[in-house]
Amino acid sequence: MKSTIEELHAFVTIVDSCSIVMAAERLGQTTSGVSRALQRLENKLNVTLLERTTRKLKLTQEGQLFLEKSRKILNDLAEAEDALLKSDIDTFGLIRVDSATPFVLHVIVPLIQEFMQQYPNIEIELNNHDQVIDLLEHKTDVAIRFGELHDSSLHAKLLCRSRLYIVASPAYLEQNGVPQSPEDLSQHALLGFSQPTHLNTWPIQFNGDDFIAQPKIKASNGETVRQLAIQGVGITCLSRFLIEDDLQAGRLKALFEDKIHLHYQKIHAVYYRQEHLPKRVRLFIEFLAEKLAVYL
Template sequence: MKSTIEELQAFTAIVDSGSIVMAADRLGQTASGISRALQRLESKLNVTLLERTTRKIKLTQEGQLFLAKTRRILNDLAEAEDSLQKADEDISGLIRVDSATPFVLHVIVPLMHEFMQKYPNIEIELNNHDQVIDLLEHQTDVAIRFGELNDSTLHAKLLCRSRLYIAASPAYLAEKGHPVHPEELLQHDLIGFSQVLHLNTWPVNVNNKPFTARPKIKASNGETVRQLALDGNGITCLSRFLVQDDLQAGRLTALFEDQIELHYQKIHAVYYLQEHLPKRVRLFIEFLAEKLKPYL
């Protein structure tokens, strides 16, 4: 008896998610149903594909060989299904997107209306994590990552480069004074980050060294830092996509523009390494890249 597509999907879902329970959630099935599908598959093949313990699931040598071929089959099937769509507008399905809260609010959300009008049959789920997540564990199709990338299991597409600004509100500057030289930062109230500490290194030199802020107020995400700055709590350093509207409207004032060492933060769309990227995900990434092209 031949293996079924459902059994192959169950097998790869278990591998990708790391457990039968998570695979069931990912496929919208019961854990017992996924477990039975795996048992049927192993029985048909007369091999053990996964070694199951109370703590983890591990591929056997046979499972590793079979997984590569299984992925190719499922990828080819997905590609064939995509090719039968009459137009991009017909593409359907759910895209789970993850990014830091500020990027979701200031970049993705303003683009959603246009994207949904262009692709009305696609569903979007936006999730916010201010720390790097495991895409498989969180069942994420595409994530937005900032800075240099280290994970070799992911594909990445550069979306844009966003420069850093040192800024404060006019109210704060009126109360505490307008610093002219970066050394004066040592006498000012600073706002920074509590978790991603490298974000507290600002693109100016103090005493001939890159300045690392010692924030009086810290926050875990850039949107909170922005709001603190807008409310006059101190000077901060944030990416252009966060503050460009505030700078243009005069809600924030850029500092040290004649002394700053221009630093551009790379922003990538990343997705799990696979031979065939679902067309709906590719369309979303291409849409973001096109809209952010002016910032490259």
């Protein structure tokens, strides 16, 4: 009896998830059902594809060889199915997107209606994590990452670059004065991030090095820091995409514009390495890249 597509899919998903339980969650099936699919596949092939212990799964030599062939079969099938779609507007399916809350609120949400009008059969699930997540573990199709990338298992598409600004509200500056030099910042209330801490490095020189803020109030979410700044609680450093409207509306004022060294934060769309990217995911990434190209 020949292997089925469902069994190949189960096998590849187990390997990618490093867990039968996680694979079952990704596939929307029971753990026992996925386990049985793997057993059927191994019985048909008369080989052990995965060595199972109570703590981990490990590909056998035969399993590694079969994995490469299985991926190609599944990728070719997905590519063939996409090719049969009459046009982009016919593309359907769910895209799970993950990003830090501020980028979702200030960039993705304002663009969603236009994307849905162009591709009415695609569904979107927006998830918010302010820290880096494992795409496979969280069943994520595409994530937005900030700064330099270090995960070689991911493909990346540069969407835009966003400048950093040091800002405060007019009310705060009126009450506490406008700092004229980095040294003056020690006399002010600073707002920053609990993690990642590198976001507390500001693009202005202090004693020959980049200024590292010691925030009086910290938050893990950039939107929280933004709201604190608007309410006049202190001075902070935030990315353009987050505060551009606030600067234009006068809710925040940029400081040290004559001293700041321009630092542009790279923003990428990342997705798990695979030979054939699902068309719905490719269309979403291309849409974002087109809309944000003005900031490259």
